[in-house]
Amino acid sequence: MAKLTLADLRKMREEKQKALDMRDSSNKDVQVVVGMGTCGIAAGAKDTFTALINTLSEKGLTNVLVRQTGCMGLCHSEPTVEVVVPGMPTVIYGHVDAATAKDIVDKHIVGHELIEGKILDKPSIDIVKNA
Amino acid sequence: MAYESYVLVCGGTACCSGGADKIIEAFANELEAAGLKEKVQVVATGCLGFCEQGPIVKILPQGTFYVQVKAEDVKEIVAEHLVKGRVVQRLCYDPEQAKKLVAEANIPFYQKQYRIVLRNCGVIDPEKIEDYIARDGYKAIEKVLFEMTPEQVVDEMLKSGLRGRGGAGFPTGMKWKFAQQQPKGQKYMVCNADEGDPGAYMDRSTLEGDPHSILEAMTIAGYAIGASKGFIYIRAEYPLAIHRLEVAIAQAHELGLLGDDILGSGFSFDIELRFGAGAFVCGEETALLQSIEGNRGMPKPRPPFPAVKGLWGRPTVINNVETLANIPVIINKGADWFSKIGTATTKGTKVFALTGKVNNSGLIEVPMGTTLREIIFDIGGGIRGGHKFKAAQTGGPSGGIIPEQFLDTPIDYESLAKIGSIMGSGGLIVMDETDCVVDIAKFYLDFTVDESCGKCAPCRIGGRKLLNYLKKITDGRGTEQDIKDMEAICDAMNKASLCGLGQTASNPVKSTLRYFMDEYMEHIHDKKCRSGKCSKLIQYKIDPAKCKGCTMCARKCPAGAISGTVKNPHVIDQTKCIKCGACESTCKFGAISHG
Numbered sequence: 001m002a003k004l005t006l007a008d009l010r011k012m013r014e015e016k017q018k019a020l021d022m023r024d025s026s027n028k029d030v031q032v033v034v035g036m037g038t039c040g041i042a043a044g045a046k047d048t049f050t051a052l053i054n055t056l057s058e059k060g061l062t063n064v065l066v067r068q069t070g071c072m073g074l075c076h077s078e079p080t081v082e083v084v085v086p087g088m089p090t091v092i093y094g095h096v097d098a099a100t101a102k103d104i105v106d107k108h109i110v111g112h113e114l115i116e117g118k119i120l121d122k123p124s125i126d127i128v129k130n131a
Numbered sequence: 132m133a134y135e136s137y138v139l140v141c142g143g144t145a146c147c148s149g150g151a152d153k154i155i156e157a158f159a160n161e162l163e164a165a166g167l168k169e170k171v172q173v174v175a176t177g178c179l180g181f182c183e184q185g186p187i188v189k190i191l192p193q194g195t196f197y198v199q200v201k202a203e204d205v206k207e208i209v210a211e212h213l214v215k216g217r218v219v220q221r222l223c224y225d226p227e228q229a230k231k232l233v234a235e236a237n238i239p240f241y242q243k244q245y246r247i248v249l250r251n252c253g254v255i256d257p258e259k260i261e262d263y264i265a266r267d268g269y270k271a272i273e274k275v276l277f278e279m280t281p282e283q284v285v286d287e288m289l290k291s292g293l294r295g296r297g298g299a300g301f302p303t304g305m306k307w308k309f310a311q312q313q314p315k316g317q318k319y320m321v322c323n324a325d326e327g328d329p330g331a332y333m334d335r336s337t338l339e340g341d342p343h344s345i346l347e348a349m350t351i352a353g354y355a356i357g358a359s360k361g362f363i364y365i366r367a368e369y370p371l372a373i374h375r376l377e378v379a380i381a382q383a384h385e386l387g388l389l390g391d392d393i394l395g396s397g398f399s400f401d402i403e404l405r406f407g408a409g410a411f412v413c414g415e416e417t418a419l420l421q422s423i424e425g426n427r428g429m430p431k432p433r434p435p436f437p438a439v440k441g442l443w444g445r446p447t448v449i450n451n452v453e454t455l456a457n458i459p460v461i462i463n464k465g466a467d468w469f470s471k472i473g474t475a476t477t478k479g480t481k482v483f484a485l486t487g488k489v490n491n492s493g494l495i496e497v498p499m500g501t502t503l504r505e506i507i508f509d510i511g512g513g514i515r516g517g518h519k520f521k522a523a524q525t526g527g528p529s530g531g532i533i534p535e536q537f538l539d540t541p542i543d544y545e546s547l548a549k550i551g552s553i554m555g556s557g558g559l560i561v562m563d564e565t566d567c568v569v570d571i572a573k574f575y576l577d578f579t580v581d582e583s584c585g586k587c588a589p590c591r592i593g594g595r596k597l598l599n600y601l602k603k604i605t606d607g608r609g610t611e612q613d614i615k616d617m618e619a620i621c622d623a624m625n626k627a628s629l630c631g632l633g634q635t636a637s638n639p640v641k642s643t644l645r646y647f648m649d650e651y652m653e654h655i656h657d658k659k660c661r662s663g664k665c666s667k668l669i670q671y672k673i674d675p676a677k678c679k680g681c682t683m684c685a686r687k688c689p690a691g692a693i694s695g696t697v698k699n700p701h702v703i704d705q706t707k708c709i710k711c712g713a714c715e716s717t718c719k720f721g722a723i724s725h726g
Contacts, residue, residue, distance in 0.1 A: 003387030006277065006394050009269060016265035035253055037339045038332070038371055039494075070340015072253030073244075075493040077177060080253075089137060089191035094177050112134060117142055119176035124244035124496070126254070127460070128266050 029063040030109055034096075035080040037071030043078035044097060051098035052081075055105040064109060077120055083108055094120040134172045136213060139189040142175030146185040150202060151175065154186055157205035165209055183509065184224065197222040243505055245472070246496045247480050248333075248456040252340030257375050260382040263343040269388055271462035275351050276396040284355040285311055290466035292478035293458075297323055297414070297451035298526065298555045299631070300477070300544035303458075306448050309438035310356040313446040318358040320349050320400075321442065321449045323419060324365035324372070327411040328527025329578060331558035333482040334452035336494050338365070338372035341456070342379035346389060346402060348455035351462060353400040356448055361402040364419050366409050376404060411528075411582035415630045416449045418584065429584045430630035453482055453557070473499035477543035481554065487524075487561035488515045504538040507561055518563035522646075526555025528575040528582075529635035531642030532568060551642040553635065567664035568647040569654055573601040575639040579632065590633025593624040597640055605665040609655040618644065659726075666710045669725045673714075675700035677722035684714035684723060 004012070032052060036045050049066070056064050074080050077094025083104060084090045091114060093104065100118060107113045140146075140155050158173045176189075184198035188208065195218055197208065204222055211217045246252075255262035263269070275284055289304030310318060322345060326334040338345060349361045365373055380402055383389040391399045405423045412418045413428040420442050422428040441447025457479060461469045470478045477499040483506065486492045490512035497506060503523055507513070514520050522532045531552030533540075540546050544554050562571065576598040585591045597620055600613045621637035621644075628634045644651065653659050660668040673684070673693075678700040685693040685701055692708040695701030703714070715723040 003385075004394060006273060006396075009264070009273065009386075009388075009394060012261070013264050013267075013270065016261045020262070020265045037252075037336050038369075039336070041371065067256050068258070069255060070252040070257050071336040071494055073249065073494040073496075074491075076491045082253075088134075089194075091191075113172055114137055114139075114174040117175050117177065119139060119174060121176075124246045127246055127250050 029065060030061075030086070031082075031084040032064060032066045032104070032109075033069050033082040033084070034066065035070070035072045035074075035078065035082075036068040039071055039075040040078045040080065045079035047098050048079045048081065048096050048101045051101035052105065055102045059105060059110070061105070061109065064105075072122075073124075074120055080120065085109060085112065088112060092120045092122060093118045135170045136172075136193075137191040138171060138173045138213075139176045139191060140173065141185060141187040141189075142177065146187055149186040151186045153202040154188065154200055154205060157202040158209070161205050161209040162213070165214055167209070167213055171213055188222075193218075196224060198224050243497055243501060243510060244495055245480055245498050247460050247472075248337060248453050248482050249340070249494065249496050250460065251344065252336060252494075255341065257340050257342055258378050260343060260379065260386065260388075263341070267463055268343055268459075269347055271459035272347055272350055272388065273394070274462055275354055276394060276398055281311060281355045281357065284351065284462075287462065287466045288355070288458075291461045291469040292466075292473075293454065293461060293469065294477060294544065295451060296453035296457075296481070296554075296556070298529065298553060300554060303450060303454055306438055306450070307352065307355050309436065310358075310446045310448045313439060315357060317360070317443075317445045318356055319442045319445055319447040320353045320356065320358040320361040321419070321423070321447055322349055322361065322363040322455055323414065323416065323449050323451045324363055324369075325407045325414040325419060326366070326369075326452070326556060327409075327414045327582075328529075328556050328558045330484060330486045330560050331527060331556045332484045333494060333557050335369050335372050337452050337456050337482075338369070339375055342372075342375045343383065344456050344459055345376075345452060346379055346383055348450075348458035349402055350389065350393065350400045351458055352448060352450065352455070354398055356446070358448070359399055359401070361400065362405050362423055362442070363402060364405045364407055364413070364423055367406040368409050373404065373406070380404075410584075411578070412584045412630070412632050415632055418630065419449065420447065427584075429586045430632075432629060451556070474541060474543045474546075476545050481542070481557055483557045483559040485511050485559050485561070487559075488518060488563040488566070489513070489561040490515050499543045500541040502539050502541055503533065506542075506559065507538070511561065514561065514563050516563075518565065520561070521564050521566060522562045522568065524552075524560040524562065524571065524639075525558065526553040526635075526638070527558045528579045529553055529631065529638055530555045530558075531638045532562075532571065532646065533642070534646040551645055552638065565662050565664070567605075567660050567662040568643045568650050569601065569605055569660070570662075570664045572639045572643045573598065573605055576601055576636070579636040583632065583636070587627070587629040587633060589624045589627040590629070590636060593620045593628075594633070594636055596620055597624075597637065601640070604651065604654050605660070606667045607654070607658045607665075609651075611655060613655075614644065614648075614651060663725070669710050670705060671703055671708060671710065671712070671714060671723060671725045673701050673703060674722045674724065677720050679720055679722075681719070683717050683719070687713045687717045689713065 034049050072080050079096045081093045081096045103115050162168050186200050188197040188200045211219050285307045293303045294300040407413050410428050413422045415430050417431040418428040437447045473479050480496050480498050482496045522534050524532050537550050580594040580598050583590045600617050603609050621641045624637045680698040690707050690709045692704045693701050
């Protein structure tokens with residue numbers, strides 16, 4: 001990639017902002033975000049991540065994007081996984097082991113059903129969006 | 132088939148004891164009756180955190196948040212909310228403001244957390260610079276390089292009231308100003324990522340979750356003070372944070388956001404990583420600089436302060452990770468915005484690593500002025516296992532232990548100092564009645580004695596002496612004179628030590644002596660530890676009425692301390708007993724107990 005000028009940076013921000021916002025709108029594909037800070041990884045987030053990827057490829061679901069992120073702050077419930085499915089509320093699951101990861105794909109993404117007992121809540125408001 | 136709505140019923144322990152099961156059952160019945168079974172899914176969730184107002188029911192996608200719901204209310208929620216789409220005002224958190232307060236984001240409880248430092252953690256992919264840029268990343272750099280002079284940047288920092296989050300709380304703008312005022316020439320910007328407190332992991336999480344915010348902040352600081360070179364001093368025990376920083380630096384280089392002539396502004400800045408081997412004293416700024424230069428990490432007397440004479444004798448600013456993470460936001464949103472958050476003397480937020488005997492351990496960020504009670508009981512969800520709160524420890528080995536009577540103190544640098552603790556880097560360890568304060572003080576002293584660099588006598592010898600006294604007391608050999616000696620040593624270490632490590636190492640002892648003298652006295656006079664933590668003070672006893680003389684305990688005892696004949700009550704020889712507890716767990720009749 002070439003070095004950015006000021007105009008390039010602004011353009012890039014605008015484009016990427018749209019891409020991030022799309023996570024909330026309904027015509028965008030499914031996104032699964034796995035919390036992969038040290039706390040998440042220590043609690044088995046790598047297994048969760050692998051299980052998600054494997055289950056998705058078994059099912060041939062190509063519309064799902066699996067991303068990683070840092071610590072969400074819910075260290076007591078790691079590994080945590082945020083699932084964004086169009087037409088469904090965005091949900092954070094806690095204690096997601098490989099079996100729950102499979103459930104997320106089978107039940108939540110395919111079946112549009114929430115999974116019992118694993119849902120948590122975002123710890124706080126978003127200061128960037130609420131500017 | 133897709134559901135139209137979702138009913139989330141909190142299935143945490145507290146809400147379950149409040150009847151969450153019955154609520155779920157009631158929803159199932161009511162939805163069936165209303166013919167909505169196919170359209171609404173009912174699920175039990177993990178604890179939603181607001182236990183005080185439980186049981187909690189949340190309806191998605193609207194995000195309506197009902198509190199103190201009873202099974203009898205379910206019929207109304209189904210009929211009104213799910214069938215007719217009208218919010219049941221009387222069940223909302225604050226009925227008077229129900230119209231506004233329907234979504235959880237509007238409830239003050241959830242506003243207790245306010246994320247400036249952690250704004251991107253858990254939101255962006257830390258290994259993608261595009262994600263950071265999309266969330267206003269590198270926007271502050273634009274503003275600083277093209278619209279502001281270095282003096283204006285420093286003024287903005289001064290105006291914001293930001294103070295160093297590494298623990299001492301020195302105003303960041305002042306530090307920058309000192310360095311800026313030094314004659315032109317080579318200057319350095321250093322990020323202190325040597326997070327050493329046991330139980331603290333906010334810097335680690337910030338670097339792992341949002342590395343670019345630190346790079347951006349360091350570049351801003353470099354521009355403000357006239358430095359072209361930055362170092363991040365990070366401990367080698369943080370491999371993931373190091374990896375993500377390396378990725379971030381490479382990406383910023385590729386896009387020209389680091390390196391020569393950033394964004395065509397003419398300003399050049401570069402950042403290198405330096406790894407620490409994990410010595411606690413290297414978190415002290417002068418020792419840290421020694422370590423970067425390749426010397427043994429030992430503090431130097433100040434003045435001269437690093438801002439005047441730092442790395443290789445050049446003016447150097449050292450800021451902690453959390454301090455830096457605030458800076459891009461302050462530039463973007465303005466000092467006025469930032470200075471409205473927090474207390475009179477301490478602006479902004481503080482990240483705490485909430486650990487110990489608390490239900491929701493985790494990484495939290497709250498405005499300064501939040502009370503310990505709000506942090507521990509509202510956000511942390513109270514004490515684990517239904518135990519009783521005993522004390523909270525802030526500031527790691529340099530901090531103090533805060534007893535229950537100060538739970539309602541609004542937290543800032545000054546208020547914590549007043550009650551004998553410090554803000555520190557933000558470790559917050561919660562203790563319950565099963566923790567022994569003397570044992571805790573011993574734990575921290577053990578740590579600081581290990582980590583003392585040995586350069587000055589008060590810290591090297593004083594720490595060792597304190598630890599020996601604490602060991603003596605927890606072994607049941609303490610005297611009242613020991614307490615007096617300890618107080619004198621604490622005072623001497625505090626006044627005469629060279630650096631922050633020694634000056635504050637006695638804080639855990641001082642604060643426990645101040646608030647828990649009765650427990651010290653119990654250890655000394657009654658030879659008793661009420662929590663049972665001090666194993667040498669435990670006595671195992673056999674109740675002759677319950678003992679059947681089965682000989683099991685005598686056979687299990689590794690020290691041969693139990694004697695007795697078959698079918699007759701056994702006795703333990705206290706002088707031989709090594710307090711291992713094997714007898715108690717072996718006894719089938721519950722005849723052996725300890726106290």
